[in-house]
Amino acid sequence: MNICGKCEAPVSTWQRLSRHEHVIGGARVELMDSALEVSCEKCGERAVIIPNLLGLIAAVAIDRAQTPIKLNGREIRFLRKTLEMAAKDLADMLEVSAETVSRWECDRQPISANNERIFRMKIVVGLSDRAPAMEPRLDELMTMKLSPIRNEFDLSVSRFALVRFKKDGKKHDQWDTELLAA
Ligand SMILES: [Zn+2]
Numbered sequence: 001m002n003i004c005g006k007c008e009a010p011v012s013t014w015q016r017l018s019r020h021e022h023v024i025g026g027a028r029v030e031l032m033d034s035a036l037e038v039s040c041e042k043c044g045e046r047a048v049i050i051p052n053l054l055g056l057i058a059a060v061a062i063d064r065a066q067t068p069i070k071l072n073g074r075e076i077r078f079l080r081k082t083l084e085m086a087a088k089d090l091a092d093m094l095e096v097s098a099e100t101v102s103r104w105e106c107d108r109q110p111i112s113a114n115n116e117r118i119f120r121m122k123i124v125v126g127l128s129d130r131a132p133a134m135e136p137r138l139d140e141l142m143t144m145k146l147s148p149i150r151n152e153f154d155l156s157v158s159r160f161a162l163v164r165f166k167k168d169g170k171k172h173d174q175w176d177t178e179l180l181a182a
Helices: 053-065 073-082 087-094 098-105 113-126 138-143
Strands: 013-016 019-024 027-032 036-039 046-049 158-167 170-177
Touching: 019 053, 027 053, 053 073, 053 113, 053 158, 053 170, 073 098, 073 113, 087 098, 087 113, 113 138
Parallel strands: 027 158
Antiparallel strands: 013 036, 019 027, 036 046, 158 170
């Protein structure tokens, strides 16, 4: 049961939005047939509910980690935070100083290709529990050639949809990338 955020009346009217745009980690994503719009019969307030938001953030992070365009500083920071790693934890894992991680995240020093690859693999492995429907492509990541750092508009909008995913004998709604029909 949902409660209206404005008047606290119980809300029972909702519809699934065929398409809903949302910004996560600086990236625009489209949610297909997954977000819910609830509307309050009493006061008319409308709100969009994104089911399993933590799972969506993990799916967006994995999708970005498996996209062969070099990460910018803001993305490195978003991905590290999504992994719930302190800057020092990432620095220790990659055997660099915490100051170096800070310079990567401020775009004052580029991350090396090998460190970026290890970081991306850590994202895919570390977040797979939260987005189990996303297909891990670790083999591809090992040999992936990264194209140069992008400007804000280079990356195409990724589409995500909730899918029924069976895990431990139970079915859950999990996020997956929806590939555009060719
Ligand atoms: Zn209301």
